Amino acid sequence: MGANVLEKAAEKKYRVVGQSVPRRDGMGHVTGATKFVGDVHYPGMLHLKMVRSPVPHAKINSIDFSEAEKVPGFVRVLTHRDVPKNIYTILCLIGVGPDDEPVLAVDRVRYQGEPMAAILAETEEAALEAVAKVKLDLEELPAVFDVEEALKPGAPIVADTGVNYFIYEGHHCRRVRYGDVEQGFAQADFIVEETYNTKPIEHAPTETTGCVAKPEADGRVTVHTNTQALYFSLDNTALILQVPFQKLHFVGGTVGGGFGGKVDVITEPITTLAAMKTGRPVKFIYSRVEEMQVSSPRSAWRLKYKDGVTKDGRIVARQITSYADAGAYNRHTPYAVTKHAANVAGPYTIPNVHIDAHCVFTNHTPGSAFRGFGVTMASFAIELQMDKIAATVGLDPWEIRFINAYRNGDVRPHRKVAEDVTFIETMQAAAKLAGHDLPEHLLAMNSWDRNGGQHG
Amino acid sequence: MAAKVVSFTLNGRETEVMVKPLTTLQVVLxxxxxxxxxxxxxxxxxxxxxxxxxxxxxxxSCLLPAEDVAGQQVTTLEGLTPIDGLHPVQSAFFDHYAVQCGYCSPGMILTTKALLDRNSTPSREEIVEAISGNVCRCTGYTAIIEAVEAAAQALKGGQNGR
Known part of the structure; x- marks a missing residue:
């Protein structure tokens, strides 16, 4: 195999690969016949709306529903006392713990918009009016919004574990240790340091998150949902409601835009509970405001790089301290940070690497999955850092990437052997597409034979 | 306030509905x-x-009180779809992969229909301007713009949908 491996693959004709196939759901989409969750309607269906915290951190003294109950069409309220197992963490199904998030807040709210009680009413308007008439007696607590502030002694404590970080096998962060970075820095001609910050990003799907739960005559509940994780949602809902899995029938697969934003198991447990408690179909669909304010965004990240580089452009040591702002609860961030730690050194072969990746709790809206979460923000920082290295050393940014690029068989910092790597070939193809002429010695490199390039 | 009867033409069919004041056309539909x-x-x-x-x-339709459409012609995507097959705009969206999640498609297709009715040969800029009020979060719009161009070609050539 050689440098033109991608071109060779492109020459080969396949029946499916490289061919256009009509979308299975396309006809329904262009005729409007596709049924989305919001299109599901049952006679006698109730509407659920949430009472949400107006502040980012507070002790709950009391909640007064007396005026809400007088609204015509009000049916009932659900509080934490109605939820059989009112604490969960989505990834408990793959062994992540401890459970940390209540379905409905008990005595404390930890982010603005946190659900405190669910109101059920005959119409959506009545549900909204009743929510507006709920009186909250809250005692606001100091809040923390910065990942490094949250880790300082004396910071307001968000998590019930008593520390504002997820504990990875007894450690305060996910650690990767490979070689000896201090030795690497000693060999370096340049030290290149930079901090990179990113902000939360909302998926903003055109269809908002939601579900409809309908009790059936046989005692089961059918749940129509736009979740991206159907069985994850079913299993978590069953655990929260303390019912056998076969009591629930989840119907899904039609998602009006997800991008990772619809994997949180967030509307199904309370809606299913509401259907079971009332014996009526119940619909709970986020408003656009809820979608923007309380659905999990991509987390904000802070990444600090310190690289040791020789004057011929070799990165000989890389030290990274990074922080994911998980917001108030786990959701998917503990997993994202682990995935991040495996990738944050980049697709480069570096002999000495030291990574401390933190999953930090703050009073922000909990973050969650979003297209390559944990890695996308790392790539942003890595590639800016590569440009900074190129400028510092005085080499072409392409050259820096080619000479440090990982090859097949290289060991990565987390001890995985790189396999099926085509990074060099991809860069060569990208340069060609961009109309950038690469010098001969970079065109001669490939991902299989390190001696094909200039560094041996 | 009491509900009142509103009569309008929906997809070519005379329609009467009882509507509470300020109920939107979206909710009625x-x-x-x-x-x-x-x-x-x-x-x-x-x-x-x-x-x-x-x-x-x-x-x-989410901002339009239903009572305001009394006596007027309303067309939804259901009304655009012929008995057999697809309208040329629908065909173009299907063939050019201008649908992904499908949620913006009904609005996008009707906006395109209206554009091509008033301008049979829109420029790329005119297409972009016409669909600027329809948000798509999946495609990045390129496939949609190409579908609108293809639909314009198909209609100009007198082609039917599939």
Whole structure:
């Protein structure tokens, strides 16, 4: 195999690969016949709306529903006392713990918009009016919004574990240790340091998150949902409601835009509970405001790089301290940070690497999955850092990437052997597409034979 | 305030509904008449997923009181679809992969229909301007713009949909 491996693959004709196939759901989409969750309607269906915290951190003294109950069409309220197992963490199904998030807040709210009680009413308007008439007696607590502030002694404590970080096998962060970075820095001609910050990003799907739960005559509940994780949602809902899995029938697969934003198991447990408690179909669909304010965004990240580089452009040591702002609860961030730690050194072969990746709790809206979460923000920082290295050393940014690029068989910092790597070939193809002429010695490199390039 | 009867033409059919004051056309279409092709992405006039045609022009049904359409012609995506096959705009969207999640598609297709009715040979800039009120979060718009161009070609050539 050689440098033109991608071109060779492109020459080969396949029946499916490289061919256009009509979308299975396309006809329904262009005729409007596709049924989305919001299109599901049952006679006698109730509407659920949430009472949400107006502040980012507070002790709950009391909640007064007396005026809400007088609204015509009000049916009932659900509080934490109605939820059989009112604490969960989505990834408990793959062994992540401890459970940390209540379905409905008990005595404390930890982010603005946190659900405190669910109101059920005959119409959506009545549900909204009743929510507006709920009186909250809250005692606001100091809040923390910065990942490094949250880790300082004396910071307001968000998590019930008593520390504002997820504990990875007894450690305060996910650690990767490979070689000896201090030795690497000693060999370096340049030290290149930079901090990179990113902000939360909302998926903003055109269809908002939601579900409809309908009790059936046989005692089961059918749940129509736009979740991206159907069985994850079913299993978590069953655990929260303390019912056998076969009591629930989840119907899904039609998602009006997800991008990772619809994997949180967030509307199904309370809606299913509401259907079971009332014996009526119940619909709970986020408003656009809820979608923007309380659905999990991509987390904000802070990444600090310190690289040791020789004057011929070799990165000989890389030290990274990074922080994911998980917001108030786990959701998917503990997993994202682990995935991040495996990738944050980049697709480069570096002999000495030291990574401390933190999953930090703050009073922000909990973050969650979003297209390559944990890695996308790392790539942003890595590639800016590569440009900074190129400028510092005085080499072409392409050259820096080619000479440090990982090859097949290289060991990565987390001890995985790189396999099926085509990074060099991809860069060569990208340069060609961009109309950038690469010098001969970079065109001669490939991902299989390190001696094909200039560094041996 | 009491509900009143509103009469209008929906997809060519005379229609009468009992409407409470300030009920939007979107709610009447979806919840009273079961025409759910009209979507509800924001219900505040920001996304275009609820677009319908009022006398052939695109309007946001989430902001339009249903009583205002009395005596007028309303077309939803259900009304664009022929008995057999697809309208040429629908065919173009299907063939050019201009649909992904499908949620913006009804509004996007009706906006395109209205554009091509008033301008059979729109420039790329005119297409971009016409669909600027319809938010798509999946495609990045390129496939949609190409589908609108293809639909214009097909209609000019007198082609039917599939």
């Amino acid at each position: 979806r919840e009273q008449l079961g025409h759910t092709a009209t979507k509800t992405g924001c219900r505040q006039g920001g996304c275009g997923s609820c677009t319908v045609l009022l006398n052939g022009e695109p309007v946001l």
